[in-house]
Amino acid sequence: MSTLPRQSGVHPILYAYYTADGRLDRAALERQVDVCLAAGCQGIAVLGLVTEVFRLSTAERLDIVEWAAARIAGRVPLMATVAEVSVHGQLDFIAEAKVRGADWAVLQPPPVKGVAEAEILRFLGEVADRAVLPVGIQNNPLNMEVSVSSAALLALHRRHPNIRLMKAEGPAVSVADFAQEAAKTCDVFAGHGGIEWPTALRSGCQGLIPAPELIDAQVAVFRLWQAGETERAEALHRAVLPVIVFMSRSLPLLLAYGKRLMALRMGLEAVHPRLPEPAVTAFGMAEIARFAALLGPLSVRPAPLSPALRRLAHLD
Template identity: 30%
Template sequence: MNVSVKWEGVYPALLTPFTADDQLDLPLFEKNLHAQLDAGIHGFIIGGSLGEASTLLNDEKIALLESALGVSDGRVPVLVNIAEQGTKQAIARAHEAESNGADGLMLLPPMRYPADSRETVTFFSSIAQETSLPIMIYNNPYDYKIMTTVAMFEELAKLPNIQAVKESTRDLTNITRMRNAFGDRFKLMGGVDTLALEALLMGCDGWVGGLVDAFPQETMAIYELAKAGQVAEALAIYRWFMPLLELDIHPKLVQYIKLAATATGIGSEYVRAPRLTLVGAEREQVLQVIQTSLANRPVLTTVH
């Protein structure tokens, strides 16, 4: 039985841990999931950009889904990301996710092809009509070169299972545009770590996080304090967190965040080719950021 997706709170975009011989490291994956649940996160997202989706085989995605469903055991929803070049393939992945127990989907626009507005709306709509699962549209024109505009969401609003938006435009005014246009029709989830507190204060319902993969407690503290109106306390943690959060907006975010998760004991550095693990001065520079932050880790404020 599917877990209801409320589209609020903190949803880690999960890393995919590998072994030294390039197999899925499911025990380490599950260790990270338990750390996330212990911190109080609200949902899991499998196979996103941070999960190295483009390098995963379909059966590996299913193995990760089954593992996450087992750990979650109905406590939080488990979402599968769909990132495909073709509509037919995207529909097939949606069917697989649904038949294997996923609670919801995150949809990226078509990969590689710079689809226009009509093509993008048709792509999203075609997938939504082929599944009963609730859907979050990933709006990230910065990385994927396709902007899902308010006018496009007016069309998508006709489909009841398109329920949420991962807001990664890097334009905070877009949150207000969406609220002005649609009220609460779409749940909004901030999707850029370095704008996360701002997005929450502008009215986002939740945070799809990256550094949460290494620092779940701190991520949850910021979310809970922001939602409780304890902005000064949230801001103090956020300012400490910012050098780490900036690791999320780099082309090597996977390697950087995996290094952070290794430092906190809930990840490993292994990545899948063509990515390579960090070496030399770059690795030392990122480690310095991580180690400096760990040395100054804040005492977390509780909500009152």
């Protein structure tokens, strides 16, 4: 099993883009990696809800792991969410994901309704104990049909030492006690697009796993926070909060509009659908264009926070 230091910071989870014939677009994935690394992200994740993991075949999921790992080239750790629904399927996927370059495996409660919480924990614990990579657990009661309690997550981590990361999604006030306790021995990450990013940092979280369209701003918030410039961090967060709220109303909205905002910001000319695709409206696209103009482009070269974002947050 590989060993990794404690994790923190912003680890964006990448979108799946498609070519005109509906296949995965490797060039678009690589461009996402480039702009996220240029923005200073502390890690990269793939294959969660943002990557539309359940619309991908197992072969496509492994391709995404391989392409991302090759582009990252060891500069930051790579997390890969595991979507198979059996213990053996998950273990096989984790083993192959490691071969393809993943550094972490992120498990979700299996999407089987009506199963007792104890059985879900037994499933996750068995995978964690036998996995060849360090394991994280994602628990997202708002966007996933199956979830477990915070107390159960703490017990799971204590019984299975290979579980070393938790993505605890929910209102910060609801997960604060869990985050403060779990963070003593485990890396705790927030989600939900970073809608409460500074509050999550105060609550005990060490990191954030958001969609990537605000990567430059959210990395800057983390850096300002680390430097003790909490008022400037809060100002920058407030400046981008309307964009986060627009995206966070539902997962279909995020996949419809967040993906297109990311495409505009990184200079991708077209977003091709993989049917069935969430519908967009003329008004929604006008809002996305307005957001893109306010935020400015994402660069493939390391650079300070863009003038557009600095103006938006009144940081100068």
